[in-house]
Amino acid sequence: MTPLPAAAPIIRYGRLLTVLGLLGMAVVYLLALRYTPVEARQGMAQKIFYVHAPAAWGALIAFVLVGVASILYLWLHDPRLDLFAEASAEVGLAFSAVMLTTGPIWGKPIWGTWWTWDARLTLTLFLFLLFLGYLTLRAAVREPVERARFSAVLGIMALVLVPFIHLSVYLFRTLHPQPILLKPSRPSLPPQMLRTLLTSMGVYTLLYLGFVTLRYGIGLRRAARLREVDDA
Amino acid sequence: MPPEAPPLLEARGVTRAFGAQRALRGVDFRLSAGDAVAVAGPNGAGKTTLLRILAGLMRPTSGEVHLTDGRTPRDPLARRRIGLLSHQSFLYDDLTPRENLLFTGRLYGLPDAAARAGRALEEAGLAARADDPVRQLSRGMVQRVAIARALFHDPEILLLDEPFTGLDVPSAARLRGLLAAQRAAGRGLVIVTHHLAEAWGFATHVAVLARGQWARIGPRPDSLEAFLAGYQEMVDA
Amino acid sequence: MPEAIRSALAIAGKDLRLEFRTRTALLSAFVFAVLTLLVFNFSRDQSLISTTDLAPSALWITVAFGAVVAMNRAFIIEREQGAFDALLLAPVPRGAIYWGKFLANLAFVGLVEALTLPLFVLFFNVPLGRALPGLLATLVLATIGFVAVGTILSAMVVRTRFAELMLPVLILPFMVPPLIGAVQVTARLLGGRPLTEVLGWLRLLVTYDVVFVTLCTLAFTAVVDE
Numbered sequence: 001m002t003p004l005p006a007a008a009p010i011i012r013y014g015r016l017l018t019v020l021g022l023l024g025m026a027v028v029y030l031l032a033l034r035y036t037p038v039e040a041r042q043g044m045a046q047k048i049f050y051v052h053a054p055a056a057w058g059a060l061i062a063f064v065l066v067g068v069a070s071i072l073y074l075w076l077h078d079p080r081l082d083l084f085a086e087a088s089a090e091v092g093l094a095f096s097a098v099m100l101t102t103g104p105i106w107g108k109p110i111w112g113t114w115w116t117w118d119a120r121l122t123l124t125l126f127l128f129l130l131f132l133g134y135l136t137l138r139a140a141v142r143e144p145v146e147r148a149r150f151s152a153v154l155g156i157m158a159l160v161l162v163p164f165i166h167l168s169v170y171l172f173r174t175l176h177p178q179p180i181l182l183k184p185s186r187p188s189l190p191p192q193m194l195r196t197l198l199t200s201m202g203v204y205t206l207l208y209l210g211f212v213t214l215r216y217g218i219g220l221r222r223a224a225r226l227r228e229v230d231d232a
Numbered sequence: 233m234p235p236e237a238p239p240l241l242e243a244r245g246v247t248r249a250f251g252a253q254r255a256l257r258g259v260d261f262r263l264s265a266g267d268a269v270a271v272a273g274p275n276g277a278g279k280t281t282l283l284r285i286l287a288g289l290m291r292p293t294s295g296e297v298h299l300t301d302g303r304t305p306r307d308p309l310a311r312r313r314i315g316l317l318s319h320q321s322f323l324y325d326d327l328t329p330r331e332n333l334l335f336t337g338r339l340y341g342l343p344d345a346a347a348r349a350g351r352a353l354e355e356a357g358l359a360a361r362a363d364d365p366v367r368q369l370s371r372g373m374v375q376r377v378a379i380a381r382a383l384f385h386d387p388e389i390l391l392l393d394e395p396f397t398g399l400d401v402p403s404a405a406r407l408r409g410l411l412a413a414q415r416a417a418g419r420g421l422v423i424v425t426h427h428l429a430e431a432w433g434f435a436t437h438v439a440v441l442a443r444g445q446w447a448r449i450g451p452r453p454d455s456l457e458a459f460l461a462g463y464q465e466m467v468d469a
Numbered sequence: 470m471p472e473a474i475r476s477a478l479a480i481a482g483k484d485l486r487l488e489f490r491t492r493t494a495l496l497s498a499f500v501f502a503v504l505t506l507l508v509f510n511f512s513r514d515q516s517l518i519s520t521t522d523l524a525p526s527a528l529w530i531t532v533a534f535g536a537v538v539a540m541n542r543a544f545i546i547e548r549e550q551g552a553f554d555a556l557l558l559a560p561v562p563r564g565a566i567y568w569g570k571f572l573a574n575l576a577f578v579g580l581v582e583a584l585t586l587p588l589f590v591l592f593f594n595v596p597l598g599r600a601l602p603g604l605l606a607t608l609v610l611a612t613i614g615f616v617a618v619g620t621i622l623s624a625m626v627v628r629t630r631f632a633e634l635m636l637p638v639l640i641l642p643f644m645v646p647p648l649i650g651a652v653q654v655t656a657r658l659l660g661g662r663p664l665t666e667v668l669g670w671l672r673l674l675v676t677y678d679v680v681f682v683t684l685c686t687l688a689f690t691a692v693v694d695e
Contacts, residue, residue, distance in 0.1 A: 074691050126642055133639045140629035144251030146695070150625045153688045154639065157618070160684055164646040164677055171669070172649055226252030289557055290695040306694075308560035316558055320551035324483070326490045331483075338479035339559035341472055365490070381555070 004080065007221035014214030021207035028200045036196045048106040050196055054204040055099040056124050061208055062092025063127050066134070067159030070152035082148035083223065085155060087215035089134050091208060096128040119170045126165050130158045144223075238300050239264050240313075240389050240420040241286060246295035248281050255281040257444040258295070263389065268411065268421040270431040270452070273441035274467055279424045280393055282441065286422065287316045287391050299389075312340060315387030319397040321378040325367040329358055329377040332366065333384055340385040352380040372403040379410065390414060392423045396430040404430055432456050442467045473565040480556070480569025485576055487546055494542040495580065502535040502585040506592055524593040525655040531585060532608070533615065533644050536578045537637050540619040543570050544627040553693075563690035567620065571682070574616045582608055600658040603667070607654045610674040614647035614681060615640075621685040624692050643681075650674045 032050040039046040069085035072078070103121050104114040115121070134154055141147040243261040247254065255278040263269065273279050284290040286297060288305030296304070303310040316322075323332050330349055337345025353362045356376040361369060366377060382390070392411075396404050412434035415421055423431045428438070432452070438459065439449035447466045453459050488495060509527040547553035556566060586608075590597055597604070619640055626635035650670040657667050 074688075126645070129642050133642065136638055137625070137629075137635065140626070140631060140635055145249075146628070149691050153621070153625070153691050156688065157621075157643070157681075157684065160680060161643055161646070164673070164680075165642075168646040168649040168673060171673075172653070223252065284695075287558060289554060308562070311558060311560040314558065316554070318551060318554070320554075322552050322555040323550050324487055324546070324552055325549060326487050327483070331486070335479060335483050336555070336559075339476060339556070339561055341475070341560075 004220050004224055004227075007217050007224060010213060010220060011217035014210055014212075014217050017206060017210030018214055019210075021203060021210045024199075024203035024206055028196065028203050031196045031199060036192050037190065039193075046106075046110075048102050050200045052099060052102040052106055053197065054201040055095050055102065056120060057201055058204040058208045059092050059096035059099060059124060059127050061205065062088045062095060062212075063131070063162070064159065065212075066092065066131075066155045070155030070159070073148060073152045074156070079144070079148060079223070080220075082151065083219040084212070084216050085151060086135075086138060087212045087219055089131050089138075089155075090215055091211040093128065093131040093135065094211070095204075095208070096124050096131060099124045100128060117169075117172075119166070122169045123162070123166055126162075130161070134158065240267075241297070241299055241305075243282075243286065243297045244295055246282070246285055246292045246297065248278070248285060248290065249293045255444055256285070256292070259441075259444070259446065261286070261449075263420040263422060265388075265418045265420055266415060267437060268415045268423065268431070268435045269437040269439055270428060270435040271422060271424045271439045271441060272426065272428050272463075273447070277441040278444045279441050283316075283391050283393050283422065283424055286389075287314055289316075312385060313388045314391065315382045315385070315389065316391045316393070317379060317382040317395050318393045319395065321366075321374050322381060323366050323374065323377060326365050328363045328365055329353060329369075329380070330362045332377065332381060336381050336384045342385060348384065352384060356380050371398065372400060375399060375403055375407070379407065383414075388419055390419055390421045392421065392425075394425060395423065396425060396427045408433060428460070429456060440466055442469075473562050476559075476561040477565040477568040477572065480561075480566060481572040481576070484543070484546070484570065484573035488542075488573075488577060494539065495577065498535055498539040498577075498581045499584050501538050502531050502581055503588060505531040505534060506585070506589060510592055520593045520595075521659065524589075524595055524659060525652045527593060528589050528655060529611075529648055529652050531589070532582055532612070533648055535581050535585065536612065536615045536619065537640060539578045539581055540574050540616065540623050541633055541636055543574055543620060543623050545632075548627060557693060563693055564686045566693065567686050567689035570624070571616060571620045571685075574620050575612065578612055578616055579609075582612065595659060600661075603658045603664045604655060606671070607651050607658075607674070610671065610678060611647045611651040613678045614674065615644055617678065617681045617685050618643040621689055621692060624689070647674055647677055650677075 028050060032047045036047070036050075038044060065088045066085045069081045069088065073081040073085065100121070103124075107116060108114055134151060137154055138147055138151050141150055239262045241261070241263040243259060246256055246259045246261070248256040259278075259282060261282075271279055271282070281290065285292050286305060288297075288307075288311060291306070298304060299310050299313060301310070305311065305314055323329075324335075327335070330353065333349035333352060334345050337348065342348060350359075350362075353359050356379070358373060358376060358380075361373060366374060369377070390411075395407060399407065408430065411421060411423070411431075415434055415436070423435070425431050435452050437450060438452045440447040440463070447469060506527060509523065509531070513523055544553070547556065589595065619636070622639050622643075623632075623636055626632045626639065629635055650673045654667040654670050654674075658664070
């Protein structure tokens with residue numbers, strides 16, 4: 001059987017990254033509330049953007065990595081890849097939940113409605129549901145190797161699905177403020193806002209790494225304990 | 233097992249883990265033509281797992297299984313040479329015996345499936361019921377159809393998982409005769425069974441699997457009683 | 470290669486023969502579809518929502534859920550006497566097993582749709598006319614998408630404890646892109662728009678079908694081989 005890496009140092013490392021990430025989060029809050037100018041049209045409510053947009057980004061990273069880990073698992077059959085995919089899915093579920101709750105909180109004062117079916121919110125809702133389906137499948141299959149195989153197939157299918165969802169929802173309707181970040185010539189965000197947003201995205205990436213490492217370590221510890229029981 | 237004859241089937245260092253649980257821990261096995269190996273052992277010893285790996289239904293976690301030509305049982309060409317009979321019938325209850333056999337024939341690409349099916353059903357004494365849904369047949373008859381299906385493609389290697397379970401005396405006798413004939417014809421048989429007495433008559437070797445490893449494997453001794461007397465000790469060791 | 474095709478057709482034929490012997494699943498799926506159409510009709514406020522507005526959604530939700538109900542049976546029949554092991558033992562490529570099940574499901578769901586469509590036209594007073602060819606094409610394309618994904622997912626969930634619950638939970642996100650496309654096309658066609666206007670959506674459906682049929686054929690072995 002594939003030897004599993006020691007869980008303890010990974011958990012420690014994960015905790016460190018998470019603490020750093022949370023500290024970074026505090027910095028982002030400070031930046032957003034005090035040092036970034038208030039947006040003319042949307043007022044204070046706009047500031048939730050710095051928490052909302054990067055959470056979607058984090059959920060997307062988590063999702064893509066589940067897909068990549070799934071492909072690698074079916075190729076290499078390494079159980080560590082399966083444990084990583086599980087960790088990434090749980091973190092992705094949390095991040096998409098954050099995005100889905102901050103969205104309405106932002107939306108209500110701006111658009112007067114709790115929910116809109118715009119492209120980005122809808123896509124994140126689908127990510128949330130796909131994460132949920134993935135984790136539900138994992139919970140329903142008891143044998144670990146079978147569970148890893150099934151999850152990997154579902155993970156790959158979900159990855160392939162996302163472009164289709166994006167395309168069909170986008171064709172269907174869009175209300176989201178235009179992507180003011182990714183214009184090729186020059187971003188429409190004033191430099192301070194851009195800086196805060198990029199900082200926030202960096203922090204979310206750090207948080208993702210911290211959470212996933214931590215969760216991966218916990219998964220390793222659980223798997224190692226089960227092996228000990230059997231060797232006895 | 234005669235050392236000169238190339239083995240029909242050979243397994244080396246087979247391990248199978250289900251997550252943390254290890255069902256098989258480094259099992260070696262050799263099956264030659266004319267061998268009939270009865271495999272006994274307590275529940276959970278790994279017998280069914282071993283059989284499924286030999287049949288190519290399951291991949292070992294480590295170790296290898298080869299047929300004479302070097303192929304693994306998972307290779308499509310090798311699959312033709314392997315047959316599996318379980319205590320489950322592997323039949324579709326709403327189809328007739330003939331339809332079940334014809335379907336098997338198509339799966340194995342047998343050109344003369346219809347004629348073969350007719351012959352098999354005659355030999356099994358089921359010609360009269362050949363076109364009634366399996367659901368309507370008695371257990372003994374279902375077993376006969378199941379055996380016909382398992383042997384339909386004329387496999388060299390026969391793997392049997394608890395084939396005597398739930399059989400009445402005449403059906404069990406019939407199965408014994410059939411298996412003895414297969415062995416005499418040069419097939420290799422592996423019979424996982426709790427009823428050693430049933431298989432004793434035609435078995436050439438007896439093996440006992442306990443906790444994922446062989447407690448004993450070798451030629452069949454002369455006395456069943458003596459063997460059974462020492463069985464518990466063997467398993468507990 | 471032809472042998473793989475023969476095996477797939479043999480498997481599909483066996484499934485259809487089994488289903489027509491008992492007909493229970495077919496009837497259940499059909500009754501379910503009819504009831505869904507009825508619920509749609511009785512749950513709307515006649516003065517607020519016209520039949521033409523509701524019709525496309527009613528049709529496609531009925532088809533989608535009917536398909537899920539119909540696909541549940543595909544692998545359950547293999548479990549009863551362990552017959553699936555016999556299938557895996559045989560020298561049949563796993564992709565051929567997938568295609569056999571896929572084709573059988575397609576025929577099965579298609580039959581339910583064929584029985585439901587006339588009732589839909591009747592209940593919702595739908596002016597089919599020139600829209601019929603386009604509508605049929607859409608039905609075929611969307612159904613291929615549903616069944617491609619449903620076949621592989623039902624192979625997975627049949628081994629879990631809550632199989633009938635798991636399939637809808639897993640499959641619904643996958644049904645959304647073809648569903649959106651199908652509803653859009655149906656609404657436009659029934660509104661008298663020409664086929665040329667909906668080519669974009671139809672292209673989406675075809676792409677979805679090609680991608681997922683290919684992916685699921687390749688991934689099937691990972692699901693069924695231990």
